[in-house]
Amino acid sequence: MGQTAMQKILAAHAGKKEVKTGEFIMAKVDLAMANDVTAPISIKALERAGITRLWNKDRIAIVLSHFVPAKDALSAAQAAVAREFCQKYDISLFFDEGRGGIEHSLLPELGLVVPGDVVIGADSHSCTYGGLGLFSTGVGSTDLAAVMATGECWLKVPETMKFTYHGKPGPWVTGKDLVLYTIGQIGVDGALYRNMEFTGDSLKHLSMEARLTITNMVIEAGGKSGFIEADEVTEAYLKGRAQRPCTIYKSDPDAAYCVKHEWDISGMEPQVAKPNLPDKVVGVSEVLGAKVHSAFLGSCTNGRIEDLRVAAQIIKGRKVAKGLRFMVIPATQNIYRQALKEGLIDIFMDAEAVVSAATCGPCLGGHMGVLGPDEVCISSSNRNFPGRMGHRDSQVYLANPAVVTASAVAGRLAHPEEILGKNVIPAAA
Amino acid sequence: MIKGTAHKFGDNVDTDQIIPAKYLVTTDAKELGKHCMELADENFPSKAKPGDVLVAGTNFGCGSSREHAPLSIKGLGLSLVIAESFARIFFRNCINIGMPILESPEAAKEIRAGDQLEIDLDKGRIKNLTQNKTYQAQPFPEFMQNIVNAGGLMPYVKKRLAAS
Numbered sequence: 249m250g251q252t253a254m255q256k257i258l259a260a261h262a263g264k265k266e267v268k269t270g271e272f273i274m275a276k277v278d279l280a281m282a283n284d285v286t287a288p289i290s291i292k293a294l295e296r297a298g299i300t301r302l303w304n305k306d307r308i309a310i311v312l313s314h315f316v317p318a319k320d321a322l323s324a325a326q327a328a329v330a331r332e333f334c335q336k337y338d339i340s341l342f343f344d345e346g347r348g349g350i351e352h353s354l355l356p357e358l359g360l361v362v363p364g365d366v367v368i369g370a371d372s373h374s375c376t377y378g379g380l381g382l383f384s385t386g387v388g389s390t391d392l393a394a395v396m397a398t399g400e401c402w403l404k405v406p407e408t409m410k411f412t413y414h415g416k417p418g419p420w421v422t423g424k425d426l427v428l429y430t431i432g433q434i435g436v437d438g439a440l441y442r443n444m445e446f447t448g449d450s451l452k453h454l455s456m457e458a459r460l461t462i463t464n465m466v467i468e469a470g471g472k473s474g475f476i477e478a479d480e481v482t483e484a485y486l487k488g489r490a491q492r493p494c495t496i497y498k499s500d501p502d503a504a505y506c507v508k509h510e511w512d513i514s515g516m517e518p519q520v521a522k523p524n525l526p527d528k529v530v531g532v533s534e535v536l537g538a539k540v541h542s543a544f545l546g547s548c549t550n551g552r553i554e555d556l557r558v559a560a561q562i563i564k565g566r567k568v569a570k571g572l573r574f575m576v577i578p579a580t581q582n583i584y585r586q587a588l589k590e591g592l593i594d595i596f597m598d599a600e601a602v603v604s605a606a607t608c609g610p611c612l613g614g615h616m617g618v619l620g621p622d623e624v625c626i627s628s629s630n631r632n633f634p635g636r637m638g639h640r641d642s643q644v645y646l647a648n649p650a651v652v653t654a655s656a657v658a659g660r661l662a663h664p665e666e667i668l669g670k671n672v673i674p675a676a677a
Numbered sequence: 678m679i680k681g682t683a684h685k686f687g688d689n690v691d692t693d694q695i696i697p698a699k700y701l702v703t704t705d706a707k708e709l710g711k712h713c714m715e716l717a718d719e720n721f722p723s724k725a726k727p728g729d730v731l732v733a734g735t736n737f738g739c740g741s742s743r744e745h746a747p748l749s750i751k752g753l754g755l756s757l758v759i760a761e762s763f764a765r766i767f768f769r770n771c772i773n774i775g776m777p778i779l780e781s782p783e784a785a786k787e788i789r790a791g792d793q794l795e796i797d798l799d800k801g802r803i804k805n806l807t808q809n810k811t812y813q814a815q816p817f818p819e820f821m822q823n824i825v826n827a828g829g830l831m832p833y834v835k836k837r838l839a840a841s
Contacts, residue, residue, distance in 0.1 A: 322702035388744035388770035
C-alpha cells in the first residue's frame with residue numbers, strides 16, 4: 249500500500265521508514281510558532297517546569313498579532329511578557345508590532361515555512377502553511393512549550409481525506425469559495441482529527457495566496473492539517489523567498505484515503521457562510537440583499553495583497569454605503585506597504601473605508617471594529633460562531649473579499665457584478 | 678470519585694463561547710473562570726458550583742486553540758467535561774493541563790441538566806444517580822494515558838529530558 253505525502257513527511261520527521269494512520273509518533277519540528285495571546289501561557293508553563301534551555305532559538309517564531317497595537321493595559325502587559333522572553337532567550341524570529349503582522353500571512357511571506365516541513369503553531373489557523381506542501385497543525389500553549397523545550401511534538405498520524413476539484417473557477421470564485429463549499433458539504437466536524445489533501449486541475453488556476461486561504465480554513469471543518477502538493481505555482485512563490493531547502497513530497501497513486509470527494513466547480517458562484525456556523529454555506533444568490541452594518545476585509549484568511557487589489561478594483565471611484573462601515577486591515581506590514589505603493593490605500597480612503605495597521609483585530613472580536621448588539625457583519629475572515637466578532641447577539645456572514653467589498657458599496661449583501669456589471673473580470677493577482 | 682450536578686450544552690460549542698477573546702489578556706485560571714461559558718449562558722459562572730460537570734454534544738471546544746478555554750473551566754472549579762466528541766486541539770489541551778474529560782456519546786446525549794452524577798475517572802465509569810443509569814466512556818490510548826499519569830505534558834517532558 250502506498251503512502252500519502254503527509255505520511256511520508258511525518259515518517260521522515262519521526263525517523264521512520266513509514267508510519268501508519270493512528271500511530272503515535274514523536275515528530276521533529278522544523279519551526280515552532282506562538283503569538284501574543286498563546287505565548288504567555290507557554291512561557292508560564294516553561295517557567296513552572298523549571299526549564300531554562302530552549303531547543304533552538306532560531307526556530308521559534310513569536311509573532312505579536314492578536315492585540316497589537318495593545319488594546320488596553322492588560323494586553324500591553326501580555327505583549328511585554330512575550331517581548332521580554334524573546335530578549336532573554338535571544339529569539340531571532342521575534343516579530344513585534346511594526347515588524348510583522350498576522351503570523352499565518354507573515355511566515356509564508358518571509359519564506360520561513362517551506363515544503364516538506366513539520367510546523368507546530370500555538371494558533372488554530374497554523375494549518376494554513378500546509379498549502380505549501382508541508383505538515384502544519386495548531387496546538388495549545390502547553391504543547392508549544394514542550395516543542396520549545398525539546399524540538400519535538402507528539403502526534404497521532406491522521407487519516408487523510410482527498411478533495412479533488414475539476415474545472416476552471418468562475419471570475420469571482422476564489423480559494424475562499426472552494427473551501428467554504430467544502431466545509432458546507434462535510435460540516436464543521438467533517439474532518440475531525442483528519443488531514444485534508446486538496447488536489448485537481450482547478451488548483452492550477454489558483455495563486456499561492458488563494459491556496460493558503462483553502463488550507464487556512466481546514467480547522468473550520470475540524471481538520472488537523474491541510475495539504476496541497478507543491479508545484480510550479482509553489483516554486484514561483486518560493487523563489488527568492490525560501491529561507492531553507494525544500495523537500496517536495498507527493499502522495500503515491502495507491503495511497504489510502506479514508507474519504508474521497510470529487511467536485512466540478514466550473515459553474516460555482518461565490519459562496520457565503522450564513523450566521524452562526526462556518527458550514528451554513530449557500531451560493532451568494534440565496535442571500536443577496538441581506539442587511540449588513542459592517543464589512544471587514546482582512547485576517548489570516550483574506551488580508552493578502554491580491555485580496556486588497558480585487559477590493560480596490562471594486563470600490564475605486566465609489567463610496568462605502570451610507571450607514572455602513574468598511575474596515576480594511578492588510579495582514580502584514582509588507583502587504584500594507586505594497587498596497588500603499590500601488591495606490592490601493594488611497595482608493596480605500598477615498599471611498600471612506602477605515603484602514604488599520606496589521607492585526608487580527610475584529611476577526612476574533614478583539615478590537616478595531618468589534619460588533620455591537622444585533623449588528624451584522626460581512627467578513628473575509630474565517631469564523632462566524634455566535635458572538636465571534638463581538639456581542640453575543642451580533643452575526644457574521646463569511647465571504648470572499650470581492651463579495652465583502654461589493655456589499656460595503658451596496659449597503660447590503662451583494663455580488664461584485666452588481667457593482668461592476670457582468671463583463672468585468674477581477675484584476676490580475 | 679467525582680460527584681456533581683450536570684450542566685448541559687449543545688453541539689459545536691466553540692472556544693469563543695467557552696471564553697470570549699476579549700478576556701484573553703490574562704493567563705490566570707481563576708480570573709478566566711469568572712467568564713467561563715459566558716457567550717453560551719451568561720449566568721453560567723454564577724450558577725456552576727465547584728465539582729459540577731459540564732456535559733456537551735459533538736465537537737466541543739472547536740475553533741481557536743486558546744488554552745484559556747480549558748483553563749477557564751478548571752478555574753471555575755468544574756470537575757469534568759463529558760461530550761459526545763471533542764475538537765482535537767481542545768482535547769490535547771485538556772490532556773496536557775490535566776483537565777479531566779470523558780468521551781461518551783450515550784452519556785452526553787442522555788444526561789439532562791440538573792442530573793446528579795458520580796464518576797470514577799480511573800475506570801471511565803459515569804453513573805447518573807438521577808436516572809439510575811451507568812455508562813462506560815472511551816478509554817484514552819496508552820500514549821495519552823502516560824501523559825495523564827505523569828501529571829500533564831510538562832512533567833512528562835521533564836522526565837523525557839532527564840532521561841536523554
